Amino acid sequence: MRTLLLLVLGAGIVWFVWRGLGPGQSAPSEAQAAPGSMLHVEAGATSPDVSTGSVGTDESTKAGAGVNGGAGLTSRSAGNTVGDRSSPEGETSPDVQSPAGNSSPSATRDPAPGSDRVSGTGSETSGALTPPGTPGTLRPTSALVSPAEVAAAEELLKDRVAFEAQLVAGSTNLDPARQDVATVFVHALAAREGETHSALERAARSGALRAAERDLALRIVAGAGGPIVADSALARAASAVAEERAAFAALDASRFDDAASSFSRLLLAEIDSPWRADATRLERWSLGVREAQRRNRWNPRGKWRSTEVVVQPGDSLIHVRKRALAADPNLVVCTGQIARANGLEGEVIHPGMKLRIPQDPVQILVDLDAHWAFYIAGTEVIAAWPVGVGSEASATRLGSFTVGAKKTKEPMWFPEGRKPVPFGDPANPLGTRWIPWNSSEGLDTGLGFHGTNDPGSIGKDASLGCIRMRTLDVEELYDILPVGAAVRVVP
Numbered sequence: 001m002r003t004l005l006l007l008v009l010g011a012g013i014v015w016f017v018w019r020g021l022g023p024g025q026s027a028p029s030e031a032q033a034a035p036g037s038m039l040h041v042e043a044g045a046t047s048p049d050v051s052t053g054s055v056g057t058d059e060s061t062k063a064g065a066g067v068n069g070g071a072g073l074t075s076r077s078a079g080n081t082v083g084d085r086s087s088p089e090g091e092t093s094p095d096v097q098s099p100a101g102n103s104s105p106s107a108t109r110d111p112a113p114g115s116d117r118v119s120g121t122g123s124e125t126s127g128a129l130t131p132p133g134t135p136g137t138l139r140p141t142s143a144l145v146s147p148a149e150v151a152a153a154e155e156l157l158k159d160r161v162a163f164e165a166q167l168v169a170g171s172t173n174l175d176p177a178r179q180d181v182a183t184v185f186v187h188a189l190a191a192r193e194g195e196t197h198s199a200l201e202r203a204a205r206s207g208a209l210r211a212a213e214r215d216l217a218l219r220i221v222a223g224a225g226g227p228i229v230a231d232s233a234l235a236r237a238a239s240a241v242a243e244e245r246a247a248f249a250a251l252d253a254s255r256f257d258d259a260a261s262s263f264s265r266l267l268l269a270e271i272d273s274p275w276r277a278d279a280t281r282l283e284r285w286s287l288g289v290r291e292a293q294r295r296n297r298w299n300p301r302g303k304w305r306s307t308e309v310v311v312q313p314g315d316s317l318i319h320v321r322k323r324a325l326a327a328d329p330n331l332v333v334c335t336g337q338i339a340r341a342n343g344l345e346g347e348v349i350h351p352g353m354k355l356r357i358p359q360d361p362v363q364i365l366v367d368l369d370a371h372w373a374f375y376i377a378g379t380e381v382i383a384a385w386p387v388g389v390g391s392e393a394s395a396t397r398l399g400s401f402t403v404g405a406k407k408t409k410e411p412m413w414f415p416e417g418r419k420p421v422p423f424g425d426p427a428n429p430l431g432t433r434w435i436p437w438n439s440s441e442g443l444d445t446g447l448g449f450h451g452t453n454d455p456g457s458i459g460k461d462a463s464l465g466c467i468r469m470r471t472l473d474v475e476e477l478y479d480i481l482p483v484g485a486a487v488r489v490v491p
Helices: 002-021 147-158 160-169 176-189 193-206 211-221 233-252 256-270 279-294 317-327 335-341 471-480
Strands: 306-310 354-358 362-367 372-377 380-386 399-403 433-438 444-450 461-463 486-490
Touching (some): 147 176, 147 233, 160 176, 176 193, 176 211, 176 233, 211 233, 233 256, 233 279, 256 279, 256 380, 279 380, 317 335, 317 354, 335 354, 380 471
Parallel strands (some): 362 486
Antiparallel strands (some): 306 354, 372 380, 399 433
């Protein structure tokens, strides 16, 4: 009887287990997948949708659609990823890092035919540059301003023939596709039309040639001018080489307004380039713009915006300036400007003379890294000079200022906490002129332009925060820079 009961009980247990599992079902594994953990998806099965949106939770894809090629995909679970999807086999994941550090899906597509495309170090990007804060500024993270391309571009700007030899020798460290673009520019600058078109075809096939680069090369080989192109470091260098040629050609042809505009563009583009501004180029172009503007902006027959004042009996330049200001209260001009623009020797004028009064607002741009100052009327550089700037211990302040009223010839120096040092004393570092800066509130900042008793400090970080200039340069600036003119100091 006991044996019969045991048999019945055993049969019942077997039946219960069979009913609980059901036909075709497998027993659960020893380690159940915890919610939010990685899920292993069997081949041919669709993974469950995951829509919690919590950090660390991924949305799995269908088996066979991922990089493992089919049997058994494991969804990605890298920290701080939200809603990632596995990419088709052989492709890179299209995720773009968001500012918060999370990855967000963003489709990457090949550019449409004819659109710009950039090749960096073997990988393709959209080729787009960030909207510049300053005209012509290149995006620092772009492949186009990689160290290799910047170095190559500067070599092209320095010496085209030597750079071409480097290209032939393969010693530029450029990506092969960008080397094709560099070859386009050396042929174009050498006016080799056939070779330029052949190089353009090769560069286009590589996918590295931007539309602006193609257009620039065609303009150069055709001998046409144009603005400095900032779409890439190579394009900027090539257009600068072409612009310099155009500038000196215009100067030789007595087209002084064209020459002045070209030299002005070169100077401003150089301090806005991905390479460090070169003092040799800045000096050469500063001399060029000086000669061009001597025949243009500083010439009463030049092409510049002006009003006219007729000299009356008993007038001085001060009277002329006052009448000009009465007619236009917003005008910022000084007698030195008026004299220089009208080709006057000193300030001697005669009744009946017609004097042109400059209308374009004047500003000074100081680039601390370049150690250069630019006198700009409107948007055009009129003169430019090397300068000394603040030392590391007393760096020159960045920002916007205006020229103060206390411009001084042969200034006394008033060092803080010490006795004043008279002009002419070897301990006085101010030289022959002092041009103060006021803050936006009109307060004296204690900063300014001045001469120096140490000419060797020009081009260096050596001052107590002011801008040092050579004697002749600061005396020129003193004469032509009006009170109230803007001063802008940039890194």
